Amino acid sequence: MEVVIVADAPAAGVVGADIVSALLTRTPAAVLGLATGSSPLPVYGELIRRSGRGAISFAAATAFLLDEYVGLPPSHPASYRWFIDHELAEPVDLPSERVNGPDGCAADVAAECARYERAIVEAGGVDVQLLGIGADGHIGFNEPGSSLGSRTRIKTLTEQTRRDNARFFDGPDAVPRHVMTQGVGTILDARHLVLVATGAAKAEPVAKAVEGPVTAMVPASALQLHPHVTVVVDEAAAADLRLADYYRETFRSKPPWQQL
Ligand code: GLP
Numbered sequence: 001m002e003v004v005i006v007a008d009a010p011a012a013g014v015v016g017a018d019i020v021s022a023l024l025t026r027t028p029a030a031v032l033g034l035a036t037g038s039s040p041l042p043v044y045g046e047l048i049r050r051s052g053r054g055a056i057s058f059a060a061a062t063a064f065l066l067d068e069y070v071g072l073p074p075s076h077p078a079s080y081r082w083f084i085d086h087e088l089a090e091p092v093d094l095p096s097e098r099v100n101g102p103d104g105c106a107a108d109v110a111a112e113c114a115r116y117e118r119a120i121v122e123a124g125g126v127d128v129q130l131l132g133i134g135a136d137g138h139i140g141f142n143e144p145g146s147s148l149g150s151r152t153r154i155k156t157l158t159e160q161t162r163r164d165n166a167r168f169f170d171g172p173d174a175v176p177r178h179v180m181t182q183g184v185g186t187i188l189d190a191r192h193l194v195l196v197a198t199g200a201a202k203a204e205p206v207a208k209a210v211e212g213p214v215t216a217m218v219p220a221s222a223l224q225l226h227p228h229v230t231v232v233v234d235e236a237a238a239a240d241l242r243l244a245d246y247y248r249e250t251f252r253s254k255p256p257w258q259q260l
Pocket of ligand 1 (some may be wrong): 140141211
């Protein structure tokens with residue numbers, strides 16, 4: 001696991017965008033795993049700027065969302081599909097028909113989750129998966145207690161997550177109780193995981209995920225089991241990392257041939 005500590009959220013956006021840009025340059029038909037929430041926004045902002053000046057293109061890429069609220073159609077402004085369409089796909093040249101997400105309105109949720117798993121495999125798997133982290137250490141919507149081998153399935157949100165996400169709805173009561181999310185096992189199948197976390201509220205979950213024990217109580221700690229993980233944090237989110245100086249030194253002295 002590589003931990004990259006940067007000054008602030010815009011700098012985290014540049015590092016995340018560097019990883020995605022390098023992938024698209026290498027593999028124009030790449031499969032991107034996209035996260036929602038505020039953490040990846042600086043990455044998307046930077047990608048939009050680069051796409052705008054023609055430095056990168058998403059025209060041949062495919063994307064898979066991590067998760068979706070059960071019951072929300074893509075036209076709902078709080079749906080994750082709406083979020084990704086507006087925050088990334090439309091401002092760049094990512095074709096809408098190649099943005100995939102679990103169908104929040106599927107009549108058969110279990111069948112939809114199984115279909116989504118198959119779709120990811122049929123696309124060749126995810127090359128780079130962007131991730132945020134919840135205050136309770138969740139990734140996607142894998143709340144504490146999620147099996148570290150879990151696949152895409154329905155989950156019930158914790159009260160804390162519903163409160164945290166209430167800002168996108170008309171109050172906490174309007175936040176759906178159920179979601180469909182890629183499982184921890186699904187996420188670990190991606191070839192490169194990039195977790196972006198900024199701000200003091202993320203210091204504790206980041207430290208638990210990176211330096212704590214691997215436990216279902218902190219689903220993001222499962223990243224320690226993956227061979228290629230980049231954790232991009234600003235100084236505030238890095239505040240509780242015991243090995244912060246070592247991570248800084250490692251990054252500073254990285255051999256030039258070694259990519260992120
Ligand atoms: C939601 C999403 C997660 C995201 C988390 C943190 O729960 N399902 O994918 O990581 O929010 O969001 P933020 O980045 O806004 O703190």
